Amino acid sequence: MHGAAFATFAGVARDNFRYVRGETDTKIYASSDSHERVFCAECGSNILVDLAEEPASLYLSMSAIDGDPPRPPGYHIYVGSRAAWHEITDDLEQYDSEPLE
Numbered sequence: 630m631h632g633a634a635f636a637t638f639a640g641v642a643r644d645n646f647r648y649v650r651g652e653t654d655t656k657i658y659a660s661s662d663s664h665e666r667v668f669c670a671e672c673g674s675n676i677l678v679d680l681a682e683e684p685a686s687l688y689l690s691m692s693a694i695d696g697d698p699p700r701p702p703g704y705h706i707y708v709g710s711r712a713a714w715h716e717i718t719d720d721l722e723q724y725d726s727e728p729l730e
Contacts, residue, residue, distance in 0.1 A: 634711070634712050634714075634715035635705075635711075635715070636675070636690065637690070637691040637692070638677075638678065638688040638689060638690055638691065639688070639689050639691055639694070639698075639700060640686050640687070640688050640689075641686065641687055641688075641689055642685060642686060643684070643685055643686060643687050644685075646677075646687050646689070651669070654669060654670050654671055655667050655668065655669060655670060655676060656668055656669075656670040662681070663680060663681045663682055664678055664679070664680060664681070665678070665679040665681075666678050666679075667679065674690070674692065674693060675690040675692065675693065676689070676690055676693045677689045677690060677693070678690075702721070703721050704721050704722040704723070704724065704728065705717055705721055705722070705723045705724065706724045706726065706727055706728065707724070707725070707726060707727075708723045708724060708725055709725030709726060710725075
């Protein structure tokens with residue numbers, strides 16, 4: 630939860646994820662029946678989202694990742710409810726809600 634125009638998350642297989650350090654400094658908040666959000670107990674930074682309906686995956690906040698990991702081409706979702714003051718200025722695909730897979 631934040632007041633930014635968007636958040637950038639990367640999906641990762643749960644089996645491929647591990648904390649390098651700081652796991653004991655995390656807290657979990659159930660933001661809904663299907664979403665658990667993990668955040669830093671010290672500063673409140675988003676770390677990841679765990680979705681009940683996707684037990685094999687986690688969604689990491691890219692702000693919590695050091696370096697420049699390889700990533701697939703991006704796209705914009707939930708454009709139908711974006712903040713009116715936010716202008717999208719790139720040529721990436723846009724979806725009003727979630728894209729069909």
